[in-house]
Amino acid sequence: MSPANVNQPNADQGSKSEFEQLLENYLDVMPRRGEIRTATILQIESRAIIVDMGAKQDGIVPSQDIERLDDDVRNGLKVGAEVPVYVLNPRDQDDNLVVSINMGLQQYDWEKARQLLTSEEVVQVTVTGHNRGGILVRWNRLEGFIPSSHLVSVNLSNERRDVWGDVQGKGLGVKVIEVDQDRRRLIFSEREAQKEWRAQQKARLLSELKEGDVVKGTVTGLRDFGAFVNLGGADGLIHVSELAWHRVDHPRDVLKVGDEIDVYVLNLDRESNRIALSRKRLLNDPWEDADQRYHEGQLVEGSVTNVVDFGAFIALDNGLEGLLHLSEMGDGSLKEPYSYVKKSDRLSLRISHLEPEKRRVGFTQRWGTDAGAPAEGAPAGEAAPDAAPAASESADSDVPAAAEGGEEAPPAAAE
Numbered sequence: 001m002s003p004a005n006v007n008q009p010n011a012d013q014g015s016k017s018e019f020e021q022l023l024e025n026y027l028d029v030m031p032r033r034g035e036i037r038t039a040t041i042l043q044i045e046s047r048a049i050i051v052d053m054g055a056k057q058d059g060i061v062p063s064q065d066i067e068r069l070d071d072d073v074r075n076g077l078k079v080g081a082e083v084p085v086y087v088l089n090p091r092d093q094d095d096n097l098v099v100s101i102n103m104g105l106q107q108y109d110w111e112k113a114r115q116l117l118t119s120e121e122v123v124q125v126t127v128t129g130h131n132r133g134g135i136l137v138r139w140n141r142l143e144g145f146i147p148s149s150h151l152v153s154v155n156l157s158n159e160r161r162d163v164w165g166d167v168q169g170k171g172l173g174v175k176v177i178e179v180d181q182d183r184r185r186l187i188f189s190e191r192e193a194q195k196e197w198r199a200q201q202k203a204r205l206l207s208e209l210k211e212g213d214v215v216k217g218t219v220t221g222l223r224d225f226g227a228f229v230n231l232g233g234a235d236g237l238i239h240v241s242e243l244a245w246h247r248v249d250h251p252r253d254v255l256k257v258g259d260e261i262d263v264y265v266l267n268l269d270r271e272s273n274r275i276a277l278s279r280k281r282l283l284n285d286p287w288e289d290a291d292q293r294y295h296e297g298q299l300v301e302g303s304v305t306n307v308v309d310f311g312a313f314i315a316l317d318n319g320l321e322g323l324l325h326l327s328e329m330g331d332g333s334l335k336e337p338y339s340y341v342k343k344s345d346r347l348s349l350r351i352s353h354l355e356p357e358k359r360r361v362g363f364t365q366r367w368g369t370d371a372g373a374p375a376e377g378a379p380a381g382e383a384a385p386d387a388a389p390a391a392s393e394s395a396d397s398d399v400p401a402a403a404e405g406g407e408e409a410p411p412a413a414a415e
Helices: 003-029 063-068 071-075 100-121 160-168 189-208 389-400
Strands: 036-044 048-052 059-064 081-088 099-101 123-131 135-137 142-147 169-179 185-189 213-221 226-230 235-239 259-271 274-278 297-306 311-316 321-325 346-357 360-362
Touching: 036 100, 048 063, 059 063, 059 081, 063 100, 099 100, 099 169, 100 142, 100 169, 123 142, 135 185, 169 189, 185 189, 189 274, 213 235, 235 259
Parallel strands: 059 099, 142 185, 235 274, 321 360
Antiparallel strands: 036 048, 036 081, 048 059, 081 099, 123 135, 123 169, 135 142, 169 185, 213 226, 213 259, 226 235, 259 274, 297 311, 297 346, 311 321, 346 360
16 A cells, blocks of 8 residues: 555545534534624614624624614614624524524513512512503513512502503512513512512611601501501501590591501610500690699580490590499489490580599589589589589499499590
């Protein structure tokens, strides 16, 4: 075998190795479907944009993709500018490399959404529509969804069309709670964002407020145990015992949702982020001048605040509260009070006994009867010397528990 023939196979092997290397290099440069690349704009035409992707072939952005871009993005496209592109088709039927700027930009948004899922940062979205399960929103270039269970400001139970007209285009603060790019699933929660925002606002308020401050707030909720008042992003609680000087059976008796009121900051618990408020501390204590404003035998008007087996509690308009005992109702022959008076009734009655130092007052409707008539010639509205003690003793002997601050007595009056 000649030397030439001996070396020939090595030459073929070298050529094959060089071909494989070229093929590998070509494949490395050739864009793949779904790939994101940074491209440079070479030419902007009315129906397409030509971009250089560093490949053997320039990419084409079709007109449909350009129309999907936001006006600000579209108007900002210039020859020589770099843009992210998404490879839609490495080679279509006309051998064109078709790419999308819009989907390239969306990829950045998906990456940002994944970051937000970890950071739990609150972002703004815009309402674009709704369905039976929740509302559709837009965030940057992505479409997202807020399930009805994660909504706070929109009530899906209301099916009136005009309500949806009001929220269309509305901005909402939300948190990202699920990201699945493969399924193009981006889920937000307004409820979680509200929790975060309220916690931040309450922490801010707790750092700014001091016990003893007087601030303005709006009543946001009423419960059996008290009223919630929004102080500008965070709620404080007025316990039912701090609503008024007289007995309050339920907060709705003195407040309603939406009322704007001044409140006194009673206590700040920075560890548990709780704000205790008082309304009655801003009202005059009716017992301070009770001995100057009232006297035994005086005719007054009051409202029934509670009805119990042994009588009814009456609150005068300034908050002074006492007991109208069953034996002092009507002609004194009643067996039970419920058929005679009910809560919120307005009654005319007289003060049977008054003890400001003990924060006690008793009422009667029998003043002037044989059992408790004023002395002949006594001025109207004034007690006869021998009549008032009888009424006072009757009330004290019949209801010792109420007079001493028992279970049925109003807390404020008892203390």
